[in-house]
Amino acid sequence: xxxxxxxxxxxxxxxxxxxxxxxxxxxxxxxxxxxxxxxxxxxxxxxxxxxxxxxxxxxxxxxxxxxxxxxxxxxxxxxxxxxxxxxxxxxxxxxxxxxxxxxxxxxxxxxxxxxxxxxxxxxxxxxxxxxxxxxxxxxxxxxxxxxxxxxxxxxxxxxxxxxxxxxxxxxxxxxxxxxxxxxxxxxxxxxxxxxxxxxxxxxxxxxxxxxxxxxxxxxxxxxxxxxxxxxxxxxxxxxxxxxxxxxxxxxxxxxxxxxxxxxxxxxxxxxxxxxxxxxxxxxxxxxxxxxxxxxxxxxxxxxxxxxxxxxxxxxxxxxxxxxxxxxxxxxxxxxxxxxxxxxxxxxxxxxxxxxxxxxxxxxxxxxxxxxxxxxxxxxxxxxxxxxxxxxxxxxxxxxxxxxxxxxxxxxxxxxxxxxxxxxx
Numbered sequence: 001x002x003x004x005x006x007x008x009x010x011x012x013x014x015x016x017x018x019x020x021x022x023x024x025x026x027x028x029x030x031x032x033x034x035x036x037x038x039x040x041x042x043x044x045x046x047x048x049x050x051x052x053x054x055x056x057x058x059x060x061x062x063x064x065x066x067x068x069x070x071x072x073x074x075x076x077x078x079x080x081x082x083x084x085x086x087x088x089x090x091x092x093x094x095x096x097x098x099x100x101x102x103x104x105x106x107x108x109x110x111x112x113x114x115x116x117x118x119x120x121x122x123x124x125x126x127x128x129x130x131x132x133x134x135x136x137x138x139x140x141x142x143x144x145x146x147x148x149x150x151x152x153x154x155x156x157x158x159x160x161x162x163x164x165x166x167x168x169x170x171x172x173x174x175x176x177x178x179x180x181x182x183x184x185x186x187x188x189x190x191x192x193x194x195x196x197x198x199x200x201x202x203x204x205x206x207x208x209x210x211x212x213x214x215x216x217x218x219x220x221x222x223x224x225x226x227x228x229x230x231x232x233x234x235x236x237x238x239x240x241x242x243x244x245x246x247x248x249x250x251x252x253x254x255x256x257x258x259x260x261x262x263x264x265x266x267x268x269x270x271x272x273x274x275x276x277x278x279x280x281x282x283x284x285x286x287x288x289x290x291x292x293x294x295x296x297x298x299x300x301x302x303x304x305x306x307x308x309x310x311x312x313x314x315x316x317x318x319x320x321x322x323x324x325x326x327x328x329x330x331x332x333x334x335x336x337x338x339x340x341x342x343x344x345x346x347x348x349x350x351x352x353x354x355x356x357x358x359x360x361x362x363x364x365x366x367x368x369x370x371x372x373x374x375x376x377x378x379x380x381x382x383x384x385x386x387x388x389x390x391x392x393x394x395x396x397x398x399x400x401x402x403x404x405x406x407x408x409x410x411x412x413x414x415x416x417x418x419x420x421x422x423x424x
Contacts, residue, residue, distance in 0.1 A: 032078035039112035055338025073362030116149030153401030189266030202268030275306035
């Protein structure tokens with residue numbers, strides 16, 4: 001009899017606990033949630049870029065949720081959730097992810113992709129002009145954090161970017177180098193010709209800015225360089241010593257660098273082949289007066305791969321841990337299994353921007369308001385004139401969906417990226 005009463009008592013207690021759990025779970029299920037989607041290269045040679053962006057997004061979202069979440073249009077507080085997809089560095093894969101997220105999920109806004117070539121193709125399937133009934137393209141807002149090739153956001157009025165402006169960055173870099181290295185006259189370089197960002201920035205931006213500020217191409221030169229962005233870029237590529245992203249032997253390219261005897265060498269590549277070229281240059285004892293790199297290589301990956309050989313390389317970047325907030329983001333990224341650089345750190349800023357737009361536009365975050373919420377998000381992003389960046393105020397070029405971000409110049413020094421000039 002005692003056992004029966006005890007059993008009944010335990011069952012009753014279990015029922016109470018179970019009931020409490022059901023109520024608690026129902027309450028959790030009823031909480032407002034803002035669903036976000038991100039995608040980037042989590043496989044292939046550029047996988048670190050997607051890993052880093054996802055890590056910073058997770059850190060930023062945790063920070064928002066820990067602080068209470070986001071205030072929605074009706075006053076309710078909502079938490080933020082993230083689904084992150086692998087788009088590799090593949091245009092078809094990036095397009096497939098964008099279509100899936102826009103049509104099959106309740107994501108309010110998307111953040112991606114990693115590669116500029118993928119972004120160019122992917123942004124092309126979005127509606128070009130808002131409200132165009134004859135354009136059946138995707139009507140889903142994008143706020144990219146990584147794809148940095150100049151002008152991409154202009155492809156669609158639904159696509160926006162929080163990426164640095166490389167023409168401005170390299171223009172100011174070479175103006176500074178001209179002043180600090182008056183004895184350096186000639187230049188030579190090379191790039192990854194199968195990677196849109198590396199190739200485009202090298203031939204259409206970097207070499208143009210260098211020529212504009214007094215550096216001349218070795219030998220006969222390239223007369224058209226320096227007049228304006230992109231002019232003379234094909235000849236510049238033809239006269240350069242180039243390689244592919246999958247290459248691992250750079251002896252031929254390095255010998256061309258050596259024959260050039262240029263005062264300044266430019267390596268416009270991502271970390272893996274940047275390190276490959278730097279190691280070969282070191283092996284052949286090639287030491288230019290100035291060594292300039294691509295923005296994307298101002299990262300931990302480069303220093304992990306070839307810190308000794310990268311010594312002295314100078315790169316402009318829109319992120320460096322030079323204030324309390326930036327240092328905090330760098331630490332939190334490490335905790336999430338990634339690192340903060342000029343690409344991934346923008347993901348932190350993106351979450352801040354999204355929170356701001358949600359609260360300013362009165363977005364509801366309900367299943368039956370998804371279409372209206374996405375339209376409000378797009379309109380809110382289009383109306384932004386300034387946003388808070390980790391290095392200071394970020395100006396928005398509204399008609400282009402682009403950002404003008406503050407930046408610094410860093411140099412590889414004793415295994416770290418040290419700020420050598422702050423033009424802000």
